[in-house]
Amino acid sequence: MTVRVPRRSLRGMSAVAALLAIGAVGCSEVSDAVDGAKDTAKKAARQQSVFSLDIGDCYNPNGKAEGTAFAVEVVPCTEAHEGQVVGEFAIDKGQEYPGDDEISAIADTRCPVEAQKYAPDTWALPKGAALFYYTPTKESWVTGDRAVSCTYTAEKGKFSGSLNTAKSFEPEQITYLKGSNAVYEALWAHQPEKDAVEDDLAGYKAQAKAVAAALDAHVKGLAGIEGTEVGKLRSTLTKAAGNWKDAADAADAFYIAYDPAFTGIDPNKSVAARKELGLATTVPADEAEVWAG
Template identity: 85%
Template sequence: MKTLAPYRSLRGISAVVALLAIGAVGCSDISDAVDGAKDGAKKVARQRSVFSLDLGDCYNPNGKAEGTAYAVEIVPCDEAHQGQVVGEFAIDEGKEYPGDDEVSAIADERCPVEAQKYAPDTWALPQGVSLLYYTPTKESWATGDRAVSCTYTAEKGTFSGSLNTAKSLKPEQTTYLEGSNAVYEALWANQPEKDTVEDDLPGYKAQAKAVAAALDAHVEGLGGIEGTEVGKLRATLTKAAGNWKKAANAADADTFYTAYDPAFTGIDPNKSVAARKELGLATTVPADEAEVWAG
């Protein structure tokens, strides 16, 4: 999270100071010290205020990825890094700070949408990255800070290269991804809080209705794309949409369950691998998605 703080000049030890400090040592030790000092100086030179993060910036957090931050190290995207800004927007919430929970709720809702504009194919993301965000705090809000920076950040290790794939996609790839992403967004964004259908049949029926509508739109989009495997997937999803509609219209929990099982199985990500391959998209199901459909 962004935290308002006085400007802090981050200073590193120069190569000359390093040499004076180590005194009379071997050449290899001197070389190591110089290299270390150069690396330190480079990191300092790359420090930028977290308030100045821009879309597309690749960076390394100073310390833990999560928590308050004053500055980050901006690096070229072809170098190893921990995170990249993949979306940004401003919160429009009047003059009063809406509170930490409300700010987080806004970011939770908006960041996935913004991130998909920049990196539409979530299957192509490096393994182990999570969608995090920098948001205003109460203190920074008082200075006019309203910006949210959405990032994909590695939980462990680093990755290389930019995640910006939107501009390189072909029209048919974009059409597929927009439709597919909307289906799973409808599924998870409308997930009822109750664990069982018996406890919230209306909520589960509303979720089913949203998924069915997204599937109808996805199927329509696939109709304009040529390809044998795409055609097979379109037939599979058409059948799945029918089952989601049955679930949405279920009169009771038992009827819902009967329709839900084939409906959920019908949108198993594994069923889209062949079509994705035909379209030239990533074909490895993300681990978290594979786990859900593995049961």
């Protein structure tokens, strides 16, 4: 689940203040105190306003990841870190603050797209990587803040190295990933709020229409990729696209089309094709849980 992490302007913090901890320490403890003070001073010196974060920056949040943030500790990506900025964009909504809900809705839609430009294969992300984002608050909006910084943050533990893998893929791999990512983006971005189809049939049909369109594009992209397993997957997804179209047009028999349509895009069905293309083959835990029933 994507979590909204608002941001505000940074109030200055002096690295010198961290060194004051040495003053009341006994002689036998001076060495440890000095080392601790150096680490604290180093962290303080690395504090950077969330306004100045750039794509590729690796960082450690000050405290919990979720909530209002003024600054983070920016570190080299070669060091263990909890998060990395993987995308950014500006919100174009005029002078009036759109409100927290609309800001979140925009980030929910845009951040997955921006993040996949940086790390296209979401299956290859470290375990526990979750998409977070820093957004303007009502207060910072008044000062001209319109930026959203999309980040992957470790839910547990820390990352090692950069998540930037965009340049490591071949054209056929990128074609596959763009198409596959778009299908699941369409599925989740159009997820109706009601659990029961009967309570929002129009919403479920709209979702089906969006997924069908994404599948059509994905199938078209797969046509230009050679490989036995890719060919098999293309046939499976072509059938699934037909089921999603039937669901989008259904009246009283929505489930008859929806059930096979949903089964048809089970990520487990793409493992063999991914292996053939040299991509990650372990279905992410959250997706595996959804299709496990």
